[in-house]
Amino acid sequence: MTDFEKRLSQHYDELKWLYCELYNNDMQAFEYFCSMLKRMWQERRDILREFDEARENVPNWYAGNDMLGMMMYTECFAKNLKGVRSHLDYVQECGVNYLHLMPLLDSPEGRSDGGYAVSDFRKVRPDLGTIQDLADLADDCHSKGIGVCLDFVMNHTSEDHEWAKRARNGEKEFQDRYFFFDNWSIPNEYEKYLPEVFPTTAPGNFSWCEEAKKVVMTTFYPYQWDLNYANPTVFNDMTENMLFLCNQGVDIIRLDAVPYIWKTPGTNCRNLPQVHTLVRIMRMAAEIVCPGTLLLGEVVMEPSKVVPYFGTVDKPECHMLYNVTTMASTWHTVATQDTRLLKHQLESVFALPKQYVFLNYLRCHDDIGWGLDYSFLRQFELDEVAHKKYLNDYFKGEFPGSASKGETYNDAPELGDARMCGTTASLCGIETNATGSIDLDLTLHAFLFTQSGIPVLYSGDEIGQLNDYTYHDDPKKAQDSRYVHRGAFHWEDAAKRSDMRTREGKLFKAIRKLTEARDKYSVFSNSADTWLIETNNDHVLGIGRYYGEKTRKEKLLAFFNFSSQAQEIITDENLSEFNYTDAMTGEKFVNTSGKITLEPYKFLWLIAEK
Secondary structure, three states: OOHHHHHHHHHHHHHHHHHHHHOOOOHHHHHHHHHHHHHHHHOOOHHHHHHHHHHHHOOOOOOOOOOOEEEEOHHHHHOOHHHHHHOHHHHHHOOOOEEEEOOOEEOOOOOOOOOOOOOEEEEEOOOOOOHHHHHHHHHHHHHOOOEEEEEEEOOEEEOOOHHHHHHHOOOHHHHOOOOEEOOOHHHHHHHOOOOOOEOOOEOOOEEEEOOOOEEEEOOOOOOEEEOOOOOHHHHHHHHHHHHHHHOOOOOEEEEEOHHHOOOOOOOOOOOOHHHHHHHHHHHHHHHHHOOOOEEEEOOOOOHHHHHHHHEOOOOEOOOEEEOHHHHHHHHHHHHHOOOHHHHHHHHHHHOOOOOOEEEEEOOOOOOEOOOOOHHHHHHHOOOHHHHHHHHHHHHOOOOOOOOOOOEEEEEEHHHOEEEEEOOHHHHHOOOOOOOOHHHHHHHHHHHHHHOOOEEEEEOOHHHOOOOOHHHHHOOOOOOOHHHHHOOOOOHHHHOOOOOOOOHHHHHHHHHHHHHHHHHHOHHHOOOOEEEEOOOOOOOEEEEEEEEEOOOOEEEEEEEEEOOOOOEEEEOOOOOOOOOOEEOOOOOEOOOOOOEEEEOOOOEEEEEEEO
């Protein structure tokens, strides 16, 4: 019996049951699905099968404290895939072993939403290289111990995709792969329940297709046509596209906009039960064909909507999910210098099972949405609309005392809503040379590294790259302020990373020291206990971590001052219980009073071993 047959037999009963329940016992479609899985397994290269076997032997290989991610746009970092290959030594120097390449599959220039409108799932954008270049890069990454992550845009295709072209020409088979309607009556019924994703730049959820003389569903942008996953042919072919990318050496598949993939009239078409069925089947498909592959779910919603995408212990779905709520709450804390919301949010995260692995980040390619817990904030007499305005004014540098430099995205005045864009360094005030701005940047990174899960750097943050305003001069980008933090990587600045007189040198060295400490101590692993430390000071966040084995015990006390003023901490932690060392200076920490003073925007990592 082959490995494929063993794995298929392990999953077959559940796979068949779920598939047939979803697709009304369509055995022909199911049998095709199984034959497709076998074909994709047969096409998998021997070297990738070796990785599969090694990772199967250590199923939680991605949940340790040695993982560090970096996300980047290929064209920004090094122009093309061959350029990225030539700079892998720099990626290694950053301590990165998880490389997320932002969308690079073929998409129409000027109508791609940053690569999220794919016209061919098996072709790389010509300016970035070829599919062979992607496979070669993956091989080089693997030889250096670096895993490769790639976005799989599964909710929609570009209007230039072959399926869309044939649908536009009137072929019913391909119109059935999307949501086509003869008139606006049914779309108008959908709209009664559907929120708008981009109310300013792309209002509504449907668009008129002039060539077909029909209405088509376009949740995100008019050039992104939603796929109809109620059609098993769509699911079969899209799963095959995903597995094709895995067979090029992609280790982590980022399921983009996954909550949106099932549509039912009379609902908001988000997080429907069928979505979880599809993700569960995709998880099993990967475990059968390429078990070394991980699924990363992009669920940009509140925790109650996010956590279900992990599935259950017996029936897992995604291996990892984004911790988007902590990211937004972190920047709220920067603007307010008040940690109470962040503490409230972390309490929920710390209470989750340890096998849940989150990707944690300060900044990414996207905007910061202020989807905060306003029911919690109302006890402090904070009005949602007014508070969102304050946060945006603060990070635009328009509030007294703010040194931040950011730009709003998708401003919707009638809703009192807008999102924020900017690099970490610029939002911290480094662009304006504000006092304490580098300290704040480092404290945020230390907080990032203290959380359980996988910390992910946004390329350029390791050297404090600033906003890039040149996008205003590019007509294809000028309307999308997210490009302010999507600028070209400045290699001339990276060359200063050894010069401690520069911001690049100060940040690079300190972040590397954080990385090395995190890699060294098991207390940062997902299996460690975590809790909030009472600091008796709303400006200061305290986090405790404990890792214990028979032969080894480690404890971390971490404190973060979000205030522009020095703050005193009074903690109930017994500071003499362990022999603590300052992880950043290596000096022994002696304190019996229980009081600690932290300078403005400073942090303290106290590490102890027994």
